[in-house]
Amino acid sequence: MGHVVKIVSEQTINKMKEFYQSSLKQTPPHALFSAKVNQTTITAYKSGKVLFQGVNSEQEASRWDGKEATKKNSNSVAAQSHHYSPSPSLFTQSIIGSDEAGTGDYFGPITVVAAYVRSDQIELLRELGVRDSKNLTDQSIEKIAQDILLCEIPYSSMVLPNPKYNQLQARGWTQGKMKTMMHDAVINSLLKKISPTKPDGILIDQFSEPGVYINHLKKVNKQLPESTYFITKAESHSIAVATASILARARFVQEMDRLSKNVGFTLPKGASAKVDQAASYIIRDKGEAFLQNIAKVHFANTNKATAYLK
Missing domain, CATH: 3.30.420.10 (Ribonuclease H-like superfamily/Ribonuclease H)
Structure with a gap:
């Protein structure tokens, strides 16, 4: 099933809603309106995006050509380097x-x-x-x-x-x-x-x-x-x-x-110096073996944390 996305102005969306008035259906969350005509569902969103989806999506979207350009994907995909790269x-x-x-x-x-x-x-x-x-x-x-x-x-x-x-x-x-x-x-x-x-x-x-x-x-x-x-x-x-x-x-x-509730303070995320300091506090308070329950102990942070205690 094909689909087309257009980015249009608020004025155009209002015109579209009026045009599809007799074919309106239940509006999905965060949408302005939704309609179904010609085996195609048209859904307009607050951002100005309009999704045409169905058998005749391109035909229905072309109705609004010249209003605003069809959206194109700005994210370029890196050159395919292996057999499992997606289209x-x-x-x-x-x-x-x-x-x-x-x-x-x-x-x-x-x-x-x-x-x-x-x-x-x-x-x-x-x-x-x-x-x-x-x-x-x-x-x-x-x-x-x-x-x-x-x-x-x-x-x-x-x-x-x-x-x-x-x-x-x-x-x-x-x-x-x-x-x-x-x-x-x-x-x-x-x-x-x-x-x-x-x-x-x-x-x-x-x-x-x-x-x-x-x-x-x-x-x-x-x-x-x-x-x-x-x-x-x-x-x-x-x-x-x-x-x-x-x-x-x-x-x-x-x-x-x-895990933070278990240790009694907010555990920092990542693997920074703050993490080393938090780990050293836990070692001093609960013993190094306790880290097995809350940390990935093979990370270099474990050795750095023990160094704080020397």
Whole structure:
């Protein structure tokens, strides 16, 4: 099913609403109006974006040619460097996006989320503020995550607690292997959840070469799901991945809040000198073994924290 997005003025939106008056339908959240004509749904948003979706989307959108230019994607995709690089057209289709949070943070777990976003939900999610979570504050992420859940976006999530993380790392698992298994688990869980619907593709925010990811799966007799693609900074290209990124970060923030209550003060995020100081305080107060419960102890922060105590 094709779709076209136009950016128009408030005056044009008012003209469109008047034109489609007899075909108006229930207005989705954050939209100005929605109508259905000629096997095409037209939805106008407060930002000035108008989404035409359906069999005759291009024909219906052409009705408004000359008003304002059709929106073009300003995010260029890097030259395809491997067989699993996605076509830019994938970013506007109904796909599963998968991303993680917490991998570079000393304190806290790793969280991974896969989310299924239909093509007709992309503009709504943009209206809600869904974009690269790295450009959002934790407060904004929590608010947007709540709005995402109200849209009933299907998703699957997984948390790797610090004790289990440290056990796997001690057994020789790399963080890349851990993330591979987590992404595979949430993607397959979500595929079952949305069945019999099949996504147009699966896009993973690339954290390793696809061959390395696939080899991790092969070692446990697993295969890459059909139509899976990888690209770095995927959340800046795909709303589905950006949605997964926000949900993963929101879950990570929740877990950090829980761990902070356990230690009696707010644990800093990241891996900075503030983190070293917080870890040294915990070692002095609760012993170094306690870090196994709340931190990724193989990070250099552990040695730096013990140095503060000498």
